[in-house]
Amino acid sequence: MIKLNNLQKSYKKLSVLNISELTIPAGQSFGLVGNNGAGKTTLLRLLLDLIRASEGYVEIDGQAVTDSEEWKNFTGSFIDEKFLISYLTPEEYFQFIGRIRGVSDGDVESHLKLFEPLFNDEIFGKKKYIRDLSKGNKKKLGVAAALLGDPKLVILDEPFENLDPTSQIRLKKIIQQFQAEKSVTFLISSHDLNHVTEICERIVILDQGEIVKDIPVTNQTLQELTDYFGENAEV
Numbered sequence: 001m002i003k004l005n006n007l008q009k010s011y012k013k014l015s016v017l018n019i020s021e022l023t024i025p026a027g028q029s030f031g032l033v034g035n036n037g038a039g040k041t042t043l044l045r046l047l048l049d050l051i052r053a054s055e056g057y058v059e060i061d062g063q064a065v066t067d068s069e070e071w072k073n074f075t076g077s078f079i080d081e082k083f084l085i086s087y088l089t090p091e092e093y094f095q096f097i098g099r100i101r102g103v104s105d106g107d108v109e110s111h112l113k114l115f116e117p118l119f120n121d122e123i124f125g126k127k128k129y130i131r132d133l134s135k136g137n138k139k140k141l142g143v144a145a146a147l148l149g150d151p152k153l154v155i156l157d158e159p160f161e162n163l164d165p166t167s168q169i170r171l172k173k174i175i176q177q178f179q180a181e182k183s184v185t186f187l188i189s190s191h192d193l194n195h196v197t198e199i200c201e202r203i204v205i206l207d208q209g210e211i212v213k214d215i216p217v218t219n220q221t222l223q224e225l226t227d228y229f230g231e232n233a234e235v
């Protein structure tokens with residue numbers, strides 16, 4: 001479904017991403033880990049055609065994302081708060097996103113039912129604009145919007161960041177539900193090694209823009225990742 005071909009990104013001649021080849025098959029749950037500045041968000045932004053590659057290109061379903069609009073019809077994503085419309089209320093935002101994705105008001109409502117425990121009565125009916133929500137609640141809203149309308153591909157940048165422990169567990173269950181019931185391809189970047197190994201079947205470690213490990217998730221993966229980052233922590 002996704003193929004990266006000699007994908008490179010540099011800023012002022014300084015390379016921040018350099019991936020010669022990577023293929024992510026349809027239906028795979030793919031986790032991206034790496035230290036601060038490793039290039040995770042850069043990769044997700046290139047996938048979503050939010051920034052220009054310096055070299056190479058990303059293909060989704062055989063078409064370069066830069067040359068096609070097709071992938072936008074089946075891709076849900078949440079990278080950061082810029083994806084939200086801060087002057088809308090959460091209710092208005094979901095109505096708006098529902099219309100764009102061709103989801104009826106009734107189906108938007110049943111989608112949101114799934115998120116009720118995660119939202120914890122803090123998002124709807126509060127007469128608040130999105131700009132007034134806490135960071136964690138904005139994250140919940142963005143992730144719920146990314147999953148609306150049966151996307152085939154979901155791209156999430158650090159979905160657990162800023163969520164309290166209970167919310168992290170609830171979000172993990174929601175993602176697992178989507179994985180079990182629908183054949184969604186997930187690309188998830190995370191600093192949380194526990195969560196990412198629980199919800200992904202394959203993990204790639206990025207270091208200074210390069211893939212240093214590409215491993216299928218097994219019972220040993222969490223330990224392997226912990227060891228990898230532990231060794232790097234030694235000075």
Ligand SMILES: Nc1ncnc2c1ncn2[C@@H]1O[C@H](COP(=O)(O)OP(=O)(O)OP(=O)(O)O)[C@@H](O)[C@H]1O
Nearest residue numbers: 011012016034035036037038039040041042043191
């Ligand atoms: N617009 C920009 N101009 C210059 N450098 C940039 C720009 N955007 C990103 N970078 C650099 O690219 C590198 C990779 O950044 P990126 O945000 O992809 O890392 P990350 O792995 O997502 O990090 P984090 O875990 O901290 O979110 C960093 O060194 C960053 O400073």
